[in-house]
Amino acid sequence: xxxxxxxxxxxxxxxxxxxxxxxxxxxxxxxxxxxxxxxxxxxxxxxxxxxxxxxxxxxxxxxxxxxxxxxxxxxxxxxxxxxxxxxxxxxxxxxxxxxxxxxxxxxxxxxxxxxxxxxxxxxxxxxxxxxxxxxxxxxxxxxxxxxxxxxxxxxxxxxxxxxxxxxxxxxxxxxxxxxxxxxxxxxxxxxxxxxxxxxxxxxxxxxxxxxxxxxxxxxxxxxxxxxxxxxxxxxxxxxxxxxxxxxxxxxxxxxxxxxxxxxxxxxxxxxxxxxxxxxxxxxxxxxxxxxxxxxxxxxxxxxxxxxxxxxxxxxxx
Numbered sequence: 001x002x003x004x005x006x007x008x009x010x011x012x013x014x015x016x017x018x019x020x021x022x023x024x025x026x027x028x029x030x031x032x033x034x035x036x037x038x039x040x041x042x043x044x045x046x047x048x049x050x051x052x053x054x055x056x057x058x059x060x061x062x063x064x065x066x067x068x069x070x071x072x073x074x075x076x077x078x079x080x081x082x083x084x085x086x087x088x089x090x091x092x093x094x095x096x097x098x099x100x101x102x103x104x105x106x107x108x109x110x111x112x113x114x115x116x117x118x119x120x121x122x123x124x125x126x127x128x129x130x131x132x133x134x135x136x137x138x139x140x141x142x143x144x145x146x147x148x149x150x151x152x153x154x155x156x157x158x159x160x161x162x163x164x165x166x167x168x169x170x171x172x173x174x175x176x177x178x179x180x181x182x183x184x185x186x187x188x189x190x191x192x193x194x195x196x197x198x199x200x201x202x203x204x205x206x207x208x209x210x211x212x213x214x215x216x217x218x219x220x221x222x223x224x225x226x227x228x229x230x231x232x233x234x235x236x237x238x239x240x241x242x243x244x245x246x247x248x249x250x251x252x253x254x255x256x257x258x259x260x261x262x263x264x265x266x267x268x269x270x271x272x273x274x275x276x277x278x279x280x281x282x283x284x285x286x287x288x289x290x291x292x293x294x295x296x297x298x299x300x301x302x303x304x305x306x307x308x309x310x311x312x313x314x315x316x317x
Contacts, residue, residue: 099171101149102156110170110178114230117182118223126182127190130219130237131197132245133175139212150207155214158200167193178237187255194218194253217245218253226256239264273309282308 097109105113117123133155140148152175159169159177170178179197184190198216205212219241227233236256244254254260277283288302 099156102153102171104156104160104169104171104177106170107172110172110180111230113168113170113180114233117180118228118230123182125184125223125225126180127184127220127222128233128237129179129181129190129194129197130172130221130234130241131177131179131216132241133201134215134217134245136175136214139214143210147207147210151205151212151214154205154207155201158203159197162196162200164193190220194220198252216252217241219244219256220253221256236261277307277309284308 097105099106114128117126136148136151139151152171156169156171156177159179163169163179166182166184168180168182170180172178179193181190181193197218201214201216205214219237219239221227221233221237221240223233226236240254240256240260243260244252247254284306286304286306288304289298290300290302291297292299
């Protein structure tokens, strides 16, 4: 931080000249008289005071300019540091929001984004697609996690390249992905995107020397039609995805609806009732005899365990 030195005219002391002049004035005193001698002394004194004032003013002005220069330098240095910190914070935020393997947005950013969309009054609707790879565990168990990671990376790149302007893809954990589709036109638009996702996932993934054929199970929940809060929306999308995974048809996606909700609720109620049931009093063992029709001969029997429950008569088997 270089700065110029004091002006050249600062510090030129007149003390030496005064020391030379005063003895001469004393010698000339008898000739010039006390009145002139006093005037000369006054002139010398005023000159000294004025010179001192000018020297102080020069130094004060110099110090003020130097302080201003230092402040400007420090302000510039602070702004540069702030700019560097902003860039560093932006990079850290980007890292904290991205999945290290795939480069997609991670679960943390996904959940925050859901909150933002739900609280954004300008966003009238969006759809949540919850996706899970089928039989991915077999790839990891057979070929190792390194190969499994390469499969996930390849599939993630397909999702990212396929994603439209109103779609955002996230890796929410393991082999699970999510897609948020904002302000979609109608349900047919969602069907088109789902079909495209299924097609790009079914295209063979080549990790030499292997070739993998993977598939997805997709569950769809819509905001605000199906749910108006994050927790319920996530639960419904997960329920729909699980239904797609366990179904024995070729349909690889499910939209959450009231029928599916009723089915899940009945299953949950059944699980709760089974957990709280009295096994000795409510479960009865029956034997169903089996006869051969040709000669009416007993050939075996079938054991049946029936649940006698008075509150849910439909559950009796």
